[in-house]
Amino acid sequence: MPGKTRFISELTPGLGDMEDIFLLVRATQGKARNGPFWTLTLQDSSGQVDAKLWSPLSQSFSSFTPGQVVLVRGRTGAYQDRLQITIDGLRILNTESPGPNDPRVDMDQLTMTSEVPPENLLAKLKTLLREGLVYPPWRKLAESALNDPVISEAMLSAPGGKAIHHAYRGGLLEHTLSVCQMSRHVCEHYPQLDSQILLVAGAFHDLGKAFELVSEPAPDYTDQGRLLGHIPLGLEVLQPYLEECGADPELILHFKHILLSHHGEYEYGSPKRPKTAEAMILHYLDNMDAKLNQIASIFEDAGDSDEPLWSPYQTTLQRFLYKPKPTPDGNGKATTAKKKDNGQCSLPLKA
Known part of the structure; x- marks a missing residue:
């Protein structure tokens, strides 16, 4: 049986009957007058779409697990000006032991990845740091951490978030590179800032996301992510490299403060509030990049x-x-200008 035939980006309301393969990202059960229903978020490499599974068919499924591959038959329509699929039939596929009549599943067609390959994003980040860091300890920190295969592989595959923004492979690197690039421009406008500590902190402020989240088969939290969160995780991963880089203790203290305070406010999950100009700048760059990507x-x-x-x-x-x-x-x-994919750490934006 053939595999995927049409991608979400090609779907429009009113296409009529359709049948295709998707990755199940989220499933929420609700209650209507005629019985329970499911609201599903389906994904392929081109994007995501909401789908409704109404009663009585919904009663055939007691639960769903994010990451399941599903064969969906239904009709495309619109709800609140957004594309939506009404499901008329759904089958959960066994991708490890497919049956003779199961469609061919290519996970690359179901996995969202950054427009620029993650490997290229990492190479650009390394180049930016090499050109911008002249203080030997900061350069040593950046080179040793990013050349660690455990860290680099984690960053290459990490999403930038679970659902709201950059929830795909390479999303973390996309955001990290964007924040670092913006920090260079800000420091040109405000030359009194410590451009080097802002750059190296921008490169590692969300490093913990690489261990807090996984991108495949669908973005989700790891046990470490749920129990600790990305801010302490990032500092824990960096600690051996901070000890070995030879930076002045006062600079390391400032670096740690910038990372700990980049969420800005206690109510936004920040262990500390920014108390230096550089910490304040990183917080705003991080939040701005996230909001603009979310809006885009x-x-x-x-x-x-x-x-x-x-x-x-x-x-x-x-x-x-x-x-x-x-x-x-x-x-x-x-x-x-044309849309550029950036964004991460989507903090609540005050009205």
């Missing part, structure tokens, strides 16, 4: 259209979002 993802379905558009209500941001009509340039073309 929300309006991704609109493509390159310049038409104004409202989003559905965003629970994590506690608001609707608006995509305004862009200002034209002298030739009558929109002046907005």
